[in-house]
Amino acid sequence: MTKLVSGCILCLILFNGFTAFSQQKEAWIMQPKEKWKPIALINEVWYQNGERYVHSSFEYAATGFLIDTGTDTLAVTAKHVLWIAKTKAMNRVDMGNSLQKWLMHPKNNLADSVVIDRLLNADTSEVLQGPASTITQRDWLVFSTSYHSPAIQPLKPRYSKVNPGEKIYIFASPYEEKSSITIETRVIEAMGTRIIIDIDSTFKVGGASGSPIVDENGYLIGILGGSSVSRKTGKPAIYAISTHYLQKALDQDKNLNTPLxxxxxxxxxxxxxxxxxxxxxxxxxxxxxxxxxxxxxxxxxxxxxxxxxxxxxxxxxxxxxxxxxxxxxxxxxxxxxxxxxxxxxxxxxxxxxxxxxxxxxxxxxxxxxxxxxxxxxxxx
The missing domain is CATH 1.25.40.10 (Tetratricopeptide repeat domain)
Structure with a gap:
């Protein structure tokens, strides 16, 4: 009886790729890297009355990407992207009726685009900026889409704990790069929702916020937040927020935006x-x-x-x-x-x-x- 119960539990773990980490590799990541479909996208945002970004120097608002929930394909980016792409009056994680158009697409490729429909985790009570804001604790914006190109690779989330030393990929669209880039690196440490990632000191994080962090099997484990430091060495690093909040958002948790x-x-x-x-x-x-x-x-x-x-x-x-x-x-x-x-x-x-x-x-x-x-x- 014990063996039967253990076997059933093992089957559940192996076949439920969205609640536990599956050891099976995603088909796309087993292909040669030059054959990988685009993953990193850029956000281009337009609001009513000609408003776009807080400053005219921005050509786009950081990085976004697609996720495959098993039943739908959604678009995501970092919540703090709304510090850049906002109206003058906006100070809540809610765009109301002010959004005119939000597109995501690979850098330098408008043909393979994603058309945003609506913000699924909007919250009129969640403060966007200032001392009362805690949005970086759960730095995910989750959108439904009215169209997404089949040429873009969506990512399946993994919700199990991330471990130090794991090999990962970062798919990013930094402002200073002519095209999107893929970085192969490793996790330094992970505790709670925060993942600290090793990075070359020359990496320019500007524009990379919202980039997906993908494990070596092709599963999404986090979203890039920004610059950090290794606690052990003091050397520059970057941090990501795990998929813990994403899972709550997809499950429509009633306490979705409760601060830590x-x-x-x-x-x-x-x-x-x-x-x-x-x-x-x-x-x-x-x-x-x-x-x-x-x-x-x-x-x-x-x-x-x-x-x-x-x-x-x-x-x-x-x-x-x-x-x-x-x-x-x-x-x-x-x-x-x-x-x-x-x-x-x-x-x-x-x-x-x-x-x-x-x-x-x-x-x-x-x-x-x-x-x-x-x-x-x-x-x-």
């Missing part, structure tokens, strides 16, 4: 009731869990906000621990060392404050804030 729970929301009540030691224990438990990281924002900027709030509450020692957690998560951001220095000053420890500011200067000599703080503390 911040470190402050999670940990502050614990700090105030049980102390920082209990909060750190809870943080480490969630930080190590892929599933928890799909729900909580435990990355460095979120921890910095927690630390700043603790300083406002006159909890400098707790703030120091929050900033130290932030540095452990991402040790390459100079501003965190400035914040740590401020916390040490508030705690009355000038020696450690100076060391924190010195590390800030080392990471970013152009910033004068840390050097001024060092001069002030040294003069006392």
């Amino acid at each position: 729970i911040s470190a402050q929301e999670l940990l502050l009540p614990i700090i105030l009731s049980k102390g920082m030691k209990a909060a750190v224990k809870e943080y480490r438990r969630h930080y190590a869990s892929h599933e928890s990281r799909l729900k909580y924002d435990l990355e460095s900027p979120s921890l910095n906000k927690l630390g700043q709030h603790l300083l406002l509450l006159n909890h400098p020692k707790d703030a120091i621990e929050a900033f130290q957690l932030s540095i452990a998560d991402f040790p390459w951001y100079f501003e965190t060392y400035n914040l740590l220095g401020n916390a040490y000053v508030a705690a009355g420890n000038s020696i450690k404050a100076i060391k924190a500011y010195q590390q800030s200067v080392k990471l970013y000599p152009e910033d004068k804030t840390a050097q001024e703080a060092i001069n002030t503390l040294s003069a006392k």
Whole structure:
């Protein structure tokens, strides 16, 4: 009986290519690369009253592509493309009746095009820009199409966890390239919805936002967001957002655009009731869990906000621990060392404050804030 149940589970995994990673290669990726159909597209957008982009220098709005859901072919691009392709009045992830025409097509090839129909994950409550915006946590725009050329290769999504070291392809349309490009590289790390990807330092990310990240078997695993840094080495990298949100969008999840729970929301009540030691224990438990990281924002900027709030509450020692957690998560951001220095000053420890500011200067000599703080503390 056990063998029968195990066999049935295995069959479900192998034959459901949209809920679990299938080891079978897609037919298109087994062909020679020169025979691959176009994948990377460019977005050309027109709104009513002649509005197109926030600046006339843009010829198109980054990269898009097609996905095969098993029942339909949809078009997708990065949600933050709407920072570029928007009306003057738009500040929600919703185009209302303002859209006149949205085309996707391979660079320098208008014949093989995609005609956008409507935005499937529009949300009048989701803020597009400003301090309240969290759209880059779920950086997918999903469109139905009224036409798509059969000459363009749609991609089947994979929803299983991405692993460090996986070989991947990026199909991109950077502004500085004359045509679309294909990059072969590897995943550095992946946790929650965020995928950090190794990239050559000469790669120009402008225009590549929205590019599909495809595994070695031909399945879509993420969408390119922008520039990043390797946590381990500090070297330039790029980041992508996994297909976790895409799956929710296709499933029409009612809580589709709920932001991740911040470190402050999670940990502050614990700090105030049980102390920082209990909060750190809870943080480490969630930080190590892929599933928890799909729900909580435990990355460095979120921890910095927690630390700043603790300083406002006159909890400098707790703030120091929050900033130290932030540095452990991402040790390459100079501003965190400035914040740590401020916390040490508030705690009355000038020696450690100076060391924190010195590390800030080392990471970013152009910033004068840390050097001024060092001069002030040294003069006392």
